[in-house]
Amino acid sequence: MSKFEKSRWADSEFSQGYRDDADIFLPFRGQFIEVSKSLYGHFISQNPEAKVLDLGCGDGLFVQELSKSFKPSKVILVDGSAEMLGAAQKRLSGQDGYYFIQASFQQLFADNTLNESFDFIYSSLAIHHLPFDEKKKLYAYIYERLSPGGWFIHYDVVLPPSEKLEKWYLSFWREWITGHPSEERREQLLGIPDQYKGNLDNMPDTLGSQLEVLKDVGFCNVDCFYKYGIFSLFGGSK
Numbered sequence: 445m446s447k448f449e450k451s452r453w454a455d456s457e458f459s460q461g462y463r464d465d466a467d468i469f470l471p472f473r474g475q476f477i478e479v480s481k482s483l484y485g486h487f488i489s490q491n492p493e494a495k496v497l498d499l500g501c502g503d504g505l506f507v508q509e510l511s512k513s514f515k516p517s518k519v520i521l522v523d524g525s526a527e528m529l530g531a532a533q534k535r536l537s538g539q540d541g542y543y544f545i546q547a548s549f550q551q552l553f554a555d556n557t558l559n560e561s562f563d564f565i566y567s568s569l570a571i572h573h574l575p576f577d578e579k580k581k582l583y584a585y586i587y588e589r590l591s592p593g594g595w596f597i598h599y600d601v602v603l604p605p606s607e608k609l610e611k612w613y614l615s616f617w618r619e620w621i622t623g624h625p626s627e628e629r630r631e632q633l634l635g636i637p638d639q640y641k642g643n644l645d646n647m648p649d650t651l652g653s654q655l656e657v658l659k660d661v662g663f664c665n666v667d668c669f670y671k672y673g674i675f676s677l678f679g680g681s682k
């Protein structure tokens with residue numbers, strides 16, 4: 445089993461760096477969130493009792509954005525990093541119905557921390573840190589915790605199906621970063637796609653293989669809802 449404590453997310457400087465720069469180096473981050481919100485609005489928002497789970501919530505941006513338009517009855521935010529969870533708590537302070545749990549996905553498998561069901565489970569840019577067999581385990585875990593009719597939405601980086609495509613997607617990502625207005629920051633940030641590729645903490649699998657796993661564990665309506673190079677939003681319903 446992989447260990448969260450050995451990943452770079454356990455390092456506070458690294459997680460602070462992500463929070464400072466994510467909006468600049470993640471292409472169309474806002475649009476990925478908007479598509480997720482649209483799905484929530486279409487399928488979930490009519491239920492005033494809806495319960496939401498965010499796995500690997502980071503600093504809570506998604507839940508904050510979701511809450512601007514919708515009022516789920518309960519939201520649980522889970523992250524392995526105390527620092528990230530602290531930032532999420534700060535961002536969402538003063539609002540009722542939010543619960544914060546510091547746990548790695550590996551810990552969730554091992555105990556019964558989350559013994560309730562959810563109508564909407566969201567995860568962004570966290571699950572690609574798990575090897576394929578643990579992704580499969582997590583997808584099955586998520587399916588078990590969804591209420592009938594519930595949805596799982598996953599926004600993450602995926603492995604392109606060929607080296608040719610990967611080269612293009614990484615240069616496509618650099619092109620997006622090149623649009624950053626400050627020349628100095630642009631130069632620093634342009635190294636991120638290569639750092640991403642070279643870092644063994646990142647274990648992306650292809651979109652196709654993950655869609656197959658979702659179908660195998662029982663999900664319906666499995667599809668990719670939005671994509672930009674290696675960045676993909678996909679999922680399905682129970």
Ligand SMILES: C[S@@+](CC[C@H](N)C(=O)[O-])C[C@H]1O[C@@H](n2cnc3c(N)ncnc32)[C@H](O)[C@@H]1O
Binds near residue numbers: 522
């Ligand atoms: C790139 S950040 C994404 C944060 C947030 N979801 C977002 O989109 O901004 C990845 C997050 O996943 C968390 N994470 C990574 N591996 C994890 C694991 N095995 N268990 C729990 N959390 C994990 C990290 O602590 C970090 O907060």
